Amino acid sequence: MTPAIFADLQHRHAEPHRAWHDWARISAMLAMAEEVSHALADKPAFILAILFHTAVFDRANPQAEAESIRVMHRHLGRILPPPMLARAEALIHAVLRQELPEAEDPGLRADAALLLDMDQAVLGDPPARFEAFEAANRREYAHLPEDRYRAGRIAALQMLLWCDRIYHTDRFFLEREKRARRNIADALRQLGADGIL
Structure with missing residues (x-):
């Protein structure tokens, strides 16, 4: 992850219409992820999901979820392996839809459960x-x-x-x-x- 990508994410999370879904919330979720890192099946994908799940955020925009995923792929599609991005994408879908993924992979479901709980921790x-x-x-x-x-x-x-x-x-x-x-x-x-x- 390059400094430019972090800067873009921080800029996005500083938008004035974000009263809760800001960078402070992302930082808090990253801190929680460190606390449970021993239990994660795929920590890199989990971290990506935290960083990008609200990269685009607008309560009035029903396409924000898809746009957030596109931002992740645009930034990282040429840097990270496709399976890692696919797993992060599945986690993003889970947290934004507030439901566990329909997947046979128990590690993915366990990571999604943790991410959902972190999202609802407040x-x-x-x-x-x-x-x-x-x-x-x-x-x-x-x-x-x-x-x-x-x-x-x-x-x-x-x-x-x-x-x-x-x-x-x-x-x-x-x-x-x-x-x-x-x-x-x-x-x-x-x-x-x-x-x-």
Whole structure:
């Protein structure tokens, strides 16, 4: 990875419409990746997925996921082996779609589970940190009127509570599941969703 590529990624993550999906978040995910590096099946691909999964970010752009992957291939297609990029691409799809890949490779599924949990880690943060995330999330949806945002956010948070587990891995489940559910329930009450909890 060249300094120019890092500079481009940092520039992209400094865009003014990013209230949460900024470089500080990427740095935090990289730090978490170091903590779990012993458990990763393919650390290089995992790191690439973190770096590039929000290279293009715009809540109003449904093509942002595909464009992020194109940015990765444009930067690295001539530098890194195709299998590594393909694995990183599968991980990016997993985190942006919030679902484990349908793959027979247990290592890929395990890495995807960790990446998904890291992406959702903030749900189980202390309440003040979670509230800051919720406020930042609203700013990233500034293009939506309040009633549409509230309805969509209530639905998204309620779906999380209906899951048997928010976190896929035991590590995150044991550390964060209970607090995540409390945070989400509090957010739903603040959004006026008491009747559907």
